[in-house]
Amino acid sequence: MSSSTQSQYCTFYVADHLFGVGVSEIQEVIRYQEVTHVPLAAHSVEGLINLRGQIVTAIDLRRQLALPERLNDSLPLNVVVRTEDGPVSLLVDEIGDVVDIDESTWEATPPTVGGRIGDLVQGVYKLQNELLLVLATDRAVDVGASTGI
Amino acid sequence: MTQDDDLAEVIGEFLVESGEGLDALDQAFVELEHDPKDAGNLAFVFRTIHSIKGASGFLGFQNLEKVTHSAENLLSQLRDATLLLTPEITTVLLLAVDAVRQMLLNIEQSGADGDADHSDLIFAMEALSRRPEVSTESKVLNSQEPSTSQVATSDQDGSDDSGETVYLENNEDKSVGELLIEAGKAQPEDVQAALQAQLAGDPRHVGEILVEKGALDSSDVVEALNTQRKESGPAVNNSTIRIDVALIDRLMNLVGELVLARNQVLQFTANQPDSALVETTQRLNLITTELQAGVMKTRMQPIGNVWSKFPRVVRDLSLSVGKKVKLYMEGAETELDKTIIEAVKDPLTHLVRNAIDHGIEAPEMRAAAGKPSEGTLSLRAFHEGGHVNIEISDDGSGIDSERIKAKAVSSGLISSEQAAKLSERDASALIFLPGLTTASAVTNISGRGVGMDVVKTNIEKIGGVMDIHSVRGVGTTFRIKIPLTLAIIPALIVTTADNRYLIPQVNLVELVRLEADQALSSIEKIHNAPVVRLRDRLLPLVDLADVLKTPKKNQIPPTSLEGEGQGEGVLDTTFKPINIVVLQADDNQFGLIVDEVLDTEEIVVKPLGRQTKNIPAFAGATIMGDGRVALIIDVMGLAQESGVISQSRDRSAGEAHAASVVETVATQPMLVLGVGSASRAAIPLSAVDRLEEFARDIIETTGGKDVVQYRGSILPLAYVSQILDLPSTSDDIDVLEVVVHTSNGSSVGIVCDSIVDIIDEAIKLQATNSRPGVTGVAVIDGRVTDVLDVDFIADSVRLSGPGRSKSYAVVAS
Numbered sequence: 001m002s003s004s005t006q007s008q009y010c011t012f013y014v015a016d017h018l019f020g021v022g023v024s025e026i027q028e029v030i031r032y033q034e035v036t037h038v039p040l041a042a043h044s045v046e047g048l049i050n051l052r053g054q055i056v057t058a059i060d061l062r063r064q065l066a067l068p069e070r071l072n073d074s075l076p077l078n079v080v081v082r083t084e085d086g087p088v089s090l091l092v093d094e095i096g097d098v099v100d101i102d103e104s105t106w107e108a109t110p111p112t113v114g115g116r117i118g119d120l121v122q123g124v125y126k127l128q129n130e131l132l133l134v135l136a137t138d139r140a141v142d143v144g145a146s147t148g149i
Numbered sequence: 150m151t152q153d154d155d156l157a158e159v160i161g162e163f164l165v166e167s168g169e170g171l172d173a174l175d176q177a178f179v180e181l182e183h184d185p186k187d188a189g190n191l192a193f194v195f196r197t198i199h200s201i202k203g204a205s206g207f208l209g210f211q212n213l214e215k216v217t218h219s220a221e222n223l224l225s226q227l228r229d230a231t232l233l234l235t236p237e238i239t240t241v242l243l244l245a246v247d248a249v250r251q252m253l254l255n256i257e258q259s260g261a262d263g264d265a266d267h268s269d270l271i272f273a274m275e276a277l278s279r280r281p282e283v284s285t286e287s288k289v290l291n292s293q294e295p296s297t298s299q300v301a302t303s304d305q306d307g308s309d310d311s312g313e314t315v316y317l318e319n320n321e322d323k324s325v326g327e328l329l330i331e332a333g334k335a336q337p338e339d340v341q342a343a344l345q346a347q348l349a350g351d352p353r354h355v356g357e358i359l360v361e362k363g364a365l366d367s368s369d370v371v372e373a374l375n376t377q378r379k380e381s382g383p384a385v386n387n388s389t390i391r392i393d394v395a396l397i398d399r400l401m402n403l404v405g406e407l408v409l410a411r412n413q414v415l416q417f418t419a420n421q422p423d424s425a426l427v428e429t430t431q432r433l434n435l436i437t438t439e440l441q442a443g444v445m446k447t448r449m450q451p452i453g454n455v456w457s458k459f460p461r462v463v464r465d466l467s468l469s470v471g472k473k474v475k476l477y478m479e480g481a482e483t484e485l486d487k488t489i490i491e492a493v494k495d496p497l498t499h500l501v502r503n504a505i506d507h508g509i510e511a512p513e514m515r516a517a518a519g520k521p522s523e524g525t526l527s528l529r530a531f532h533e534g535g536h537v538n539i540e541i542s543d544d545g546s547g548i549d550s551e552r553i554k555a556k557a558v559s560s561g562l563i564s565s566e567q568a569a570k571l572s573e574r575d576a577s578a579l580i581f582l583p584g585l586t587t588a589s590a591v592t593n594i595s596g597r598g599v600g601m602d603v604v605k606t607n608i609e610k611i612g613g614v615m616d617i618h619s620v621r622g623v624g625t626t627f628r629i630k631i632p633l634t635l636a637i638i639p640a641l642i643v644t645t646a647d648n649r650y651l652i653p654q655v656n657l658v659e660l661v662r663l664e665a666d667q668a669l670s671s672i673e674k675i676h677n678a679p680v681v682r683l684r685d686r687l688l689p690l691v692d693l694a695d696v697l698k699t700p701k702k703n704q705i706p707p708t709s710l711e712g713e714g715q716g717e718g719v720l721d722t723t724f725k726p727i728n729i730v731v732l733q734a735d736d737n738q739f740g741l742i743v744d745e746v747l748d749t750e751e752i753v754v755k756p757l758g759r760q761t762k763n764i765p766a767f768a769g770a771t772i773m774g775d776g777r778v779a780l781i782i783d784v785m786g787l788a789q790e791s792g793v794i795s796q797s798r799d800r801s802a803g804e805a806h807a808a809s810v811v812e813t814v815a816t817q818p819m820l821v822l823g824v825g826s827a828s829r830a831a832i833p834l835s836a837v838d839r840l841e842e843f844a845r846d847i848i849e850t851t852g853g854k855d856v857v858q859y860r861g862s863i864l865p866l867a868y869v870s871q872i873l874d875l876p877s878t879s880d881d882i883d884v885l886e887v888v889v890h891t892s893n894g895s896s897v898g899i900v901c902d903s904i905v906d907i908i909d910e911a912i913k914l915q916a917t918n919s920r921p922g923v924t925g926v927a928v929i930d931g932r933v934t935d936v937l938d939v940d941f942i943a944d945s946v947r948l949s950g951p952g953r954s955k956s957y958a959v960v961a962s
Contacts, residue, residue, distance in 0.1 A: 036778040037648065039697035040764045048761070048770055048778040053406060055770045055778055057758035085759040143760045
């Protein structure tokens with residue numbers, strides 16, 4: 001996997017899980033933007049945001065990962081990732097640090113991790129105090145399979 | 150600058166100008182066929198060929214010179230009326246034009262005019278020009294010493310009456326010899342000597358001879374050629390420049406962004422008290438609008454640019470299929486955005502070809518039908534309400550709807566029952582289905598599979614609509630309505646559930662507002678489908694909130710029949726006025742109910758991302774004045790989603806579109822169930838084990854679930870009305886209709902209100918989002934029907950995991 005050679009990860013929290021995406025895949029991190037909802041779209045599509053004149057789809061990572069819904073009093077942040085089809089924003093709870101990763105701490109996702117997390121996490125780095133779940137961005141922005149049940 | 154660069158530049162100019170001239174020639178020839186004596190056209194054709202010949206001689210393109218020379222000879226006789234233009238001559242001359250075009254292409258690519266053998270063509274032209282008596286001195290001069298004609302004729306100016314028209318022409322273009330003398334580069338006697346040498350058989354040109362003799366420098370000849378070209382070009386050329394299309398595209402994009410920024414500024418300043426700011430903003434507004442119009446205008450081209458090739462297409466095609474076709478063109482000056490012009494080029498060509506190949510009959514058949522043997526194909530273009538309409542009509546045999554139906558049925562595109570129900574008009578529209586060709590045999594013209602569906606898809610891709618009107622024996626008319634431009638479109642802003650949506654004006658027919666009491670009386674329901682009588686015609690109504698499955702703010706009042714039970718006064722206060730946006734989708738009009746109609750705005754269409762672009766109801770998005778994103782409604786998609794137009798004529802005809810829509814076509818027999826008073830659901834027949842009726846009083850409950858004892862075990866029940874979140878009408882009925890489904894060794898009873906029918910037809914299943922228990926939605930038996938996910942339903946009510954259910958059931962009983 002291409003990102004296993006990356007050593008710098010941008011990290012963020014979604015429902016108390018620490019996720020990471022290789023810095024080269026990240027376009028920018030911006031505060032909460034007003035979202036236009038898209039009726040009939042997949043459940044995990046939160047809507048569209050105006051990113052300096054460009055229209056970008058925002059995907060709620062909690063829903064995409066089948067994690068519990070965000071509480072109403074907290075506004076999500078946008079992690080804008082580069083994809084083949086242009087930028088896509090991932091809505092996360094909190095932004096962490098950019099961390100340097102020791103490649104030797106990588107391990108494949110344990111087979112017992114099922115569900116959407118198991119599908120979307122491509123591996124785990126064992127950090128000092130916690131586990132960094134490496135998000136497969138191509139799958140994280142793919143809403144075709146998740147019908148939001 | 151070296152001489153080589155000079156020469157390259159000269160050749161470049163020569164190519165551009167010759168190319169432009171050639172494009173106009175095709176048309177001129179076809180016009181000439183109708184009026185062979187049109188002196189203006191003849192002169193134009195002669196002049197064009199003549200300039201190419203002149204330049205090719207000097208530039209040393211011998212093959213090109215030979216062909217143009219022969220063509221020129223033939224043309225000069227036509228112009229002098231010693232020879233009359235026949236179709237044979239036209240064909241040969243058109244072939245010559247093609248040959249010249251090919252050689253120009255070669256020059257452009259390789260710098261040489263190629264070594265293709267044109268001797269047959271030259272021979273043909275010479276044979277044709279030799280036919281009449283050629284007696285006048287000028288003819289001899291022209292045909293025998295063509296390369297000198299330029300100089301020689303001007304030397305003899307006025308001395309030869311018979312060739313007056315020729316010389317008048319040549320007076321416009323001064324000869325190179327003359328120019329050289331005028332510029333003081335060459336002596337009159339040197340030029341004269343060179344001319345003599347040519348007459349004596351020297352094959353070279355005046356310039357070449359002079360350079361050889363050392364009388365002048367070759368750069369002087371090039372200069373003289375340039376001067377000649379400049380002088381011969383019309384003065385209007387000086388006021389136009391050529392601009393790279395990419396640059397204009399970029400300007401257009403920037404203007405689009407500016408329009409958005411302007412909209413935003415306007416919104417911000419709307420409530421500002423500062424009058425200077427407001428004034429400045431208004432000026433900005435005005436200037437932006439003008440700039441937008443100006444830049445847009447630079448991209449506008451007359452549709453005639455596309456049409457100009459049709460006379461030739463029609464001529465060649467009608468000759469090759471042995472038909473006589475007269476082409477009328479009206480409104481060639483109608484202007485369209487360049488990108489749209491490009492986009493309609495192929496569809497139009499296809500329609501023109503189709504009209505000749507399939508539409509217009511052979512002369513004998515026409516005569517037998519009492520029509521003039523010459524068929525008529527007319528192209529019409531005109532502006533109407535911010536769009537351009539293009540009509541292509543022929544007076545041919547029209548579309549044989551029976552044959553189309555039979556073909557569609559035999560190709561498995563529709564069932565014979567469906568075919569029987571189709572109206573004449575709908576049957577004509579079947580030709581837009583992919584995979585349907587009416588040509589009984591594949592010809593080299595049409596019937597090769599690039600069908601009408603592609604034409605229609607291409608038109609729809611640029612936001613256009615297309616329809617067909619055909620009367621058997623009288624003719625066929627295709628009507629295309631396209632926007633003037635793609636980049637910035639006017640759209641109507643509407644709201645539903647506090648969200649703004651944009652409806653492109655191209656689809657907009659009118660706005661209707663019904664006050665609450667009016668709404669009550671004029672909106673009626675046919676089995677839950679609301680309709681309104683609009684000028685004595687029924688207009689089906691679709692609630693935007695329903696289609697988009699967003700919460701409703703406004704309610705359609707129940708029909709007066711239903712409303713009788715309730716107090717009318719209550720209704721009047723409950724229901725607000727109803728706004729209906731009347732839209733056109735294909736041949737159908739329908740009314741879209743929205744909460745509010747706000748305003749129109751010029752919007753810049755931006756595409757949707759991968760995650761959202763497969764929703765048929767949306768065409769894109771735009772950024773509104775307040776900086777927020779708003780969705781643009783795809784009226785065609787919306788009409789299909791809401792069942793206004795049938796799925797069989799769905800746009801997914803286009804492969805590109807089909808790929809993006811999650812749908813499956815299946816010919817699986819379906820058991821259709823009635824739910825509530827109007828809704829329908831379906832279950833694949835293969836998932837149905839048995840149909841049972843249970844008395845309501847045998848229902849027991851366990852663990853909060855309804856169950857019945859059935860064949861010695863416990864059958865959990867699932868209610869379709871609950872799955873679909875619909876009210877059930879069977880609550881007060883004593884007997885339940887139950888579909889028994891068995892999988893993994895355990896059964897489940899699916900309770901519905903009525904069993905409607907078993908339908909076996911091809912269905913297009915459109916996957917739905919976020920509706921547990923529903924696989925998708927399809928049109929079955931002409932009704933929108935939810936297709937149930939039986940496995941999901943079974944799992945949701947199963948008493949325990951599979952495998953253990955049996956023993957559990959035994960214990961419980």
